[in-house]
Ligand SMILES: Nc1nc2c(ncn2[C@@H]2O[C@H](COP(=O)(O)OP(=O)(O)OP(=O)(O)O)[C@@H](O)[C@H]2O)c(=O)[nH]1
């Protein structure tokens with residue numbers, strides 16, 4: 391049985407980012423199910439239940455036993471904001487029957503021994519990293535945010551916010567931001583003066599999914615509201631306190647008037663560098679490219695002859711501090727990777743032991759329960 395509703399464009403979920411990849415993922419789940427399933431997108435998630443956007447409506451949905459079982463094995467599989475899910479009716483209620491395969495995610499590292507990674511948002515195309523012009527910029531923080539975004543498979547875009555507050559320093563601030571964002575689109579914006587808003591809105595294509603990332607007070611909500619031309623999000627100015635926005639389960643999936651989807655995630659206070667080496671490598675693409683030209687493959691860029699990285703520093707093409715930050719983030723990433731690997735190994739051992747025990751049980755029963 392399946393609920394295929396293709397060939398009648400546009401799909402009712404197109405405005406929420408529905409696309410051929412999601413359609414294919416849904417079809418394969420729907421084909422294999424004995425239930426009549428409908429697709430939806432999670433706008434808010436809690437333990438055990440979610441709020442899901444379905445064609446023309448928004449409904450609360452419990453998580454099916456299958457989803458709960460997956461979540462117990464691996465908490466990152468729990469439905470989260472932005473997830474595409476397959477739903478079914480169960481009496482008067484809706485059940486999330488399956489979480490569809492994700493594309494870009496934003497993941498908070500669980501670096502403690504027994505803590506898990508936490509998926510903050512799923513199926514994210516682009517992440518707008520907001521850095522306020524009047525408070526820095528903090529290049530180290532920007533590099534950490536960039537590593538996080540690259541590791542999750544979304545594309546980073548940078549916004550220098552509150553541009554009008556930087557005054558004469560603005561060109562210098564923007565130059566610094568560009569120097570640590572090689573190949574990345576940088577927007578200079580102000581929610582108050584309107585600077586750069588049209589250019590940014592232009593880039594936020596209908597149906598594309600965005601997340602805004604930045605420290606508290608960086609101006610993320612103000613920017614969304616200014617781009618939307620309406621108060622979609624509460625800002626610090628209105629709220630008057632720093633609690634509020636995420637203490638209750640409010641809707642975290644917003645559709646802007648011009649069609650882009652914005653996922654509103656809780657603030658990321660601590661930015662741990664992801665264990666995926668790719669996150670840091672792509673953030674420091676300029677340095678890794680140089681490193682590939684070093685004479686020795688295992689060059690540590692200190693005193694080796696033929697070191698292209700040191701040569702670039704001597705010639706003033708690369709900042710020594712950027713090399714130092716690259717080394718620091720790589721070390722951190724490696725440590726986090728090792729932690730993740732250790733956790734994975736202990737989990738696999740646990741699963742394996744359980745299976746062996748089950749196998750022995752079955753064997754015992756087969757032999758007549760002796
Ligand atoms: N001068 C100026 N102030 C701004 C601008 N954008 C935002 N602000 C102010 O900065 C403060 C924080 O803005 P928010 O939009 O709430 O920041 P946020 O990043 O959403 O903060 P959290 O919700 O805590 O994550 C508010 O008092 C805004 O009025 C801007 O372009 N210029």
Ligand SMILES: [Zn+2]
Nearest residue numbers: 684689691697
């Ligand atoms: Zn080298």
